[in-house]
Amino acid sequence: MERGARTWATILTASIALAALAGAPGRTRPAGAQARELVFSGYGGDYGEVMKKLVIEPFERQFNARVVYDATGSSAQKLAKLRATRDTYTWDVTVLTGYDLLAAGREGLLEPIGADRVPNLPKLHDFAQREGQGWGPITSVDPLVLLYNRDRVKPAPDSWTALWDPKYRGKVAVSHVSEGKGLFLLLVAAYMGGGDEKHIEPGFARLRELVPQVGAWLTLSPQYVPYLQREDVWLTPYWNGRAQLMIDQGLPLGTVIPKEGTLAITNSFGVPKSARQKTLAYEFINFYLDRTQQEAFARKIYYSPTNREVTLPPEYAGRVAVGREAIGRLRFPDEDYLARARGAWVERWNKEIYDALKYQK
Amino acid sequence: MTGGRPRPPATGRGAPAAAASGGRVPRTGRWLAAPLAFWLAAWFLLPVALLLAESFRPVVIGQPTPPGLTLANYARFLGDPFYRGTLAATLVLGAAVTALALALGYPVAYGLARGRHRGRAVLRLCVVAPLLVSVVIRTYGWIVLLANNGAVNQALLALGLVDQPVKFLFTHTGVLIGLVHFALPVAILSLVGVIEAVDRSLEDAARGLGAGAWRAFWAVTFPLTLPGVAAGGMLIFSLTVAAFVTPALMGGPSLIVLSTLIYQQMTVTLEWGFGAAVATILLVVATGLFLAAQRGLASMRGTGAAA
Amino acid sequence: MSRRARLLLAAVNGAIYAFLLAPILVVVVVSFGDSAFLQFPPRRLSLRWYTDLGEYPDFVQSFWLSLGLAAATAAVAGVVGTLGAFALVRHRFPGRRLLGALVMAPVALPGLVTGIALLQFFSLLRTEPSIARLLAGHVAVTVPYVVRSVAAALAGVDRTLEDAARGLGASPWTATRLVTLPLVKPGLVAGAVFSFILSFDNVAVSLFLTTPRLVPLPIQIYNYVESSARPIIASISTLQVAIVVMLLAIAERVVGFSRRYVGGVEP
Numbered sequence: 017m018e019r020g021a022r023t024w025a026t027i028l029t030a031s032i033a034l035a036a037l038a039g040a041p042g043r044t045r046p047a048g049a050q051a052r053e054l055v056f057s058g059y060g061g062d063y064g065e066v067m068k069k070l071v072i073e074p075f076e077r078q079f080n081a082r083v084v085y086d087a088t089g090s091s092a093q094k095l096a097k098l099r100a101t102r103d104t105y106t107w108d109v110t111v112l113t114g115y116d117l118l119a120a121g122r123e124g125l126l127e128p129i130g131a132d133r134v135p136n137l138p139k140l141h142d143f144a145q146r147e148g149q150g151w152g153p154i155t156s157v158d159p160l161v162l163l164y165n166r167d168r169v170k171p172a173p174d175s176w177t178a179l180w181d182p183k184y185r186g187k188v189a190v191s192h193v194s195e196g197k198g199l200f201l202l203l204v205a206a207y208m209g210g211g212d213e214k215h216i217e218p219g220f221a222r223l224r225e226l227v228p229q230v231g232a233w234l235t236l237s238p239q240y241v242p243y244l245q246r247e248d249v250w251l252t253p254y255w256n257g258r259a260q261l262m263i264d265q266g267l268p269l270g271t272v273i274p275k276e277g278t279l280a281i282t283n284s285f286g287v288p289k290s291a292r293q294k295t296l297a298y299e300f301i302n303f304y305l306d307r308t309q310q311e312a313f314a315r316k317i318y319y320s321p322t323n324r325e326v327t328l329p330p331e332y333a334g335r336v337a338v339g340r341e342a343i344g345r346l347r348f349p350d351e352d353y354l355a356r357a358r359g360a361w362v363e364r365w366n367k368e369i370y371d372a373l374k375y376q377k
Numbered sequence: 378m379t380g381g382r383p384r385p386p387a388t389g390r391g392a393p394a395a396a397a398s399g400g401r402v403p404r405t406g407r408w409l410a411a412p413l414a415f416w417l418a419a420w421f422l423l424p425v426a427l428l429l430a431e432s433f434r435p436v437v438i439g440q441p442t443p444p445g446l447t448l449a450n451y452a453r454f455l456g457d458p459f460y461r462g463t464l465a466a467t468l469v470l471g472a473a474v475t476a477l478a479l480a481l482g483y484p485v486a487y488g489l490a491r492g493r494h495r496g497r498a499v500l501r502l503c504v505v506a507p508l509l510v511s512v513v514i515r516t517y518g519w520i521v522l523l524a525n526n527g528a529v530n531q532a533l534l535a536l537g538l539v540d541q542p543v544k545f546l547f548t549h550t551g552v553l554i555g556l557v558h559f560a561l562p563v564a565i566l567s568l569v570g571v572i573e574a575v576d577r578s579l580e581d582a583a584r585g586l587g588a589g590a591w592r593a594f595w596a597v598t599f600p601l602t603l604p605g606v607a608a609g610g611m612l613i614f615s616l617t618v619a620a621f622v623t624p625a626l627m628g629g630p631s632l633i634v635l636s637t638l639i640y641q642q643m644t645v646t647l648e649w650g651f652g653a654a655v656a657t658i659l660l661v662v663a664t665g666l667f668l669a670a671q672r673g674l675a676s677m678r679g680t681g682a683a684a
Numbered sequence: 685m686s687r688r689a690r691l692l693l694a695a696v697n698g699a700i701y702a703f704l705l706a707p708i709l710v711v712v713v714v715s716f717g718d719s720a721f722l723q724f725p726p727r728r729l730s731l732r733w734y735t736d737l738g739e740y741p742d743f744v745q746s747f748w749l750s751l752g753l754a755a756a757t758a759a760v761a762g763v764v765g766t767l768g769a770f771a772l773v774r775h776r777f778p779g780r781r782l783l784g785a786l787v788m789a790p791v792a793l794p795g796l797v798t799g800i801a802l803l804q805f806f807s808l809l810r811t812e813p814s815i816a817r818l819l820a821g822h823v824a825v826t827v828p829y830v831v832r833s834v835a836a837a838l839a840g841v842d843r844t845l846e847d848a849a850r851g852l853g854a855s856p857w858t859a860t861r862l863v864t865l866p867l868v869k870p871g872l873v874a875g876a877v878f879s880f881i882l883s884f885d886n887v888a889v890s891l892f893l894t895t896p897r898l899v900p901l902p903i904q905i906y907n908y909v910e911s912s913a914r915p916i917i918a919s920i921s922t923l924q925v926a927i928v929v930m931l932l933a934i935a936e937r938v939v940g941f942s943r944r945y946v947g948g949v950e951p
Contacts, residue, residue, distance in 0.1 A: 059911055060908045060911055061907070061912035063911050064907075087899075087907040088903055088907055093644050096800060097803065097892060101803060101804070101807040102807065104807040119647065232547065232629075233547050235626060236626070238513070238912070241721065241913035242520050242913065245722070246520075246527075359648050366630070370630055370633060405771075405775055406774075406777035407778070409767045409770050410767070410771035412768065413764050413768025413771070413783070416827065417824065417827070420824040421824040422786065422789075424801035427808075428801035485697050487693070488693060488697045498936055502929050507708055508881045509929070510707075510708055510924070511901075511902045511905050513905065514711055514905065515711075517707075518707025518708060518710040521710045528710075558707070561704060566874050567833070574836075574870075608832060608836055611788070612828075615788055620794075644796070656797045663792035667792070671785075
């Protein structure tokens with residue numbers, strides 16, 4: 017037993033030492049910490065890579081600052097974190113989807129941001145300046161497009177109704193309404209039926225009709241890639257930015273903004289009231305809204321820029337909406353209303369889709 | 378007490394007997410329990426109670442919550458047949474996963490407990506390996522295997538066992554598979570200890586009296602493991618009703634469990650009052666069942682043990 | 685056991701092991717694929733997703749963090765849980781019933797609720813984010829496994845052995861140390877292993893307690909996977925499993941997990 021006890025003691029000590037060591041590299045800062053430090057909360061994966069290379073590194077050089085990148089969580093999870101930490105410091109600036117930003121702002125979690133704090137604001141498209149609400153300018157938009165497998169879906173679809181086409185039964189993927197794509201599909205369906213976000217009934221009716229078509233109910237974005245790649249799914253509503261990335265990476269996919277038109281989701285940056293480096297945070301947002309950064313982002317991950325002055329070479333024309341005309345063709349739902357109505361829709365979606373699935377069997 | 382038949386296992390109620398056999402410091406109990414009690418109180422009970430207290434506050438979107446208490450969140454859940462159905466579905470799923478995990482885990486645990494030493498270490502590691510992979514990645518593995526054109530369906534079609542792909546994913550079956558897969562290692566490791574603890578000589582004695590291997594197992598070993606099996610079952614049940622990633626990824630909207638609702642309320646709709654009410658109901662029901670099972674176990678044993 | 689029975693048992697067990705390992709094997713195979721996408725079966729094999737690991741230092745750092753955190757969690761939960769199990773099984777104290785009932789609660793509550801609750805709580809306390817938060821949370825949600833495991837083992841311990849030691853003049857502590865503890869070791873070890881694994885793999889609680897500098901591996905993977913689906917995650921996962929399995933194997937040699945427990949006496 018003596019040997020055993022010593023072994024345990026060794027393991028215990030070693031593990032505590034390991035834990036301490038493991039925690040340390042993340043926390044000790046190299047000398048020269050006079051540089052100001054900004055904590056930015058963004059997304060991971062490709063977005064994070066582009067953000068770091070094209071925005072953060074130049075920002076650090078220009079402003080003599082350090083940016084610490086937090087890639088954890090979706091917009092909704094970031095919002096939950098903001099709410100849970102209310103008055104204590106978590107981030108200096110965070111990315112949030114439009115309706116999440118508005119929800120956070122209305123709860124008193126964010127600093128209002130006007131042209132005095134972000135001088136680039138007047139350079140944005142009108143809708144992007146968030147008149148009257150102002151908790152964060154819209155930094156990019158992304159339309160919902162119809163993503164399809166070029167080899168399997170012929171001829172190339174031009175209408176949302178392709179999703180309902182019995183030819184593609186079982187080959188359609190749909191997201192839950194609690195996720196952006198699912199929410200916007202509901203809205204698109206409502207618009208198609210003559211309604212809109214405030215008259216959502218036609219949306220639910222059309223979604224119920226879609227149920228037999230659906231082969232995959234996907235909750236997380238990364239789930240889509242295996243299904244698309246294995247051709248389990250041929251058609252799905254998807255965000256343009258990520259869709260273009262998948263095409264670049266070699267998947268045999270095509271995208272189309274259907275003739276009925278489409279809705280676009282917005283991304284914003286917000287500054288929590290509990291932030292420590294507020295001035296630097298505003299400078300960061302302003303920097304991101306600069307023409308150079310906006311253009312770089314559009315080129316690399318196909319997010320549509322909101323800075324009016326951005327132009328892109330013609331080969332990007334079909335792939336990302338840039339400029340007054342292209343963006344003018346997109347519609348933006350009332351995000352304030354979305355933030356408030358979503359709860360009821362989630363409940364309704366849970367019940368109605370569950371029912372529809374039951375009776376389908 | 379002379380040698381020979383061993384005494385029944387020690388129990389809490391046996392503490393006075395312990396005092397008779399040498400005298401423990403009478404208040405050792407509370408000191409031994411203190412770290413556990415403190416840890417749970419400070420880093421679980423108190424924070425969770427604070428959050429679940431939200432369930433008594435009204436849900437208002439888009440503004441800070443107004444003052445005042447209400448039972449509306451509970452009424453919303455308990456008064457709605459859909460939500461009640463969700464509670465039932467969660468419990469049924471829990472029971473099904475528990476039963477399957479125990480049934481499948483028992484033979485494996487038996488093999489590990491009674492098997493030869495040499496292979497055991499490797500097999501144990503095989504049992505543990507699935508848990509080491511992140512659930513999202515594990516699910517990717519399931520997609521590859523269970524999708525309509527996945528490996529399993531291709532095999533079934535090739536063997537002529539079915540003439541159409543079987544739909545595994547986004548059905549109750551898919552959720553069962555995913556959850557049993559997660560619960561199995563827990564079941565196996567639990568049961569190994571339980572089976573190992575059974576005195577082999579009892580089984581050998583039965584064999585010596587002429588019983589076949591199967592009979593000896595069934596009549597002697599198995600009943601002795603039942604309390605341990607039940608305890609393991611309660612653990613698996615608890616962890617199943619709390620799972621939300623697997624039901625979402627493998628089942629989609631075909632099976633809505635309480636954790637899915639909680640996730641939606643806490644991170645999407647931000648109706649924390651309602652989410653907290655659902656979480657409280659889940660916790661109360663799960664703990665209630667756990668207590669009832671414990672009581673049932675104790676009366677089964679007839680000794681009042683608290684294990 | 686008869687030959688037929690042994691074969692049958694082996695067959696059943698084989699099928700169950702196959703079920704357990706199947707999705708993992710898929711991931712391992714995919715990690716050796718050559719394409720830029722997760723592809724099964726892979727068209728061509730290559731080691732590029734292993735050699736490219738150097739380009740993902742975040743993953744490597746996260747791995748070490750998770751490992752250390754899991755080890756610390758197992759150690760703390762092991763100690764706290766064992767003490768608690770002894771108290772619950774062997775002693776009486778005010779609140780014993782209550783503690784026994786509440787011990788399982790962390791298992792039954794979805795991790796994300798615990799995570800949000802802890803985040804909110806730590807915020808109220810105005811503490812600085814640190815690894816201690818993660819440790820507190822991980823131990824809280826894994827200690828029930830240790831308690832249950834040790835308590836089950838303890839309940840099966842033959843008291844006469846301990847009484848014999850006492851009768852020979854040993855103090856209560858010595859009797860416990862030399863007789864009881866070795867007998868509950870399998871339970872303690874099983875509980876600690878659970879605790880280690882569940883901490884290493886934890887997403888729900890960790891998601892809310894991470895900070896930009898403290899990102900456990902499962903969260904790192906989860907973040908990455910939200911925007912991209914390249915096989916790098918397959919190779920990371922494979923390595924993760926391989927390394928942890930190796931460590932567990934080493935620990936097993938040192939501590940002896942599979943020591944046979946026969947009728948109350950260690951051979």
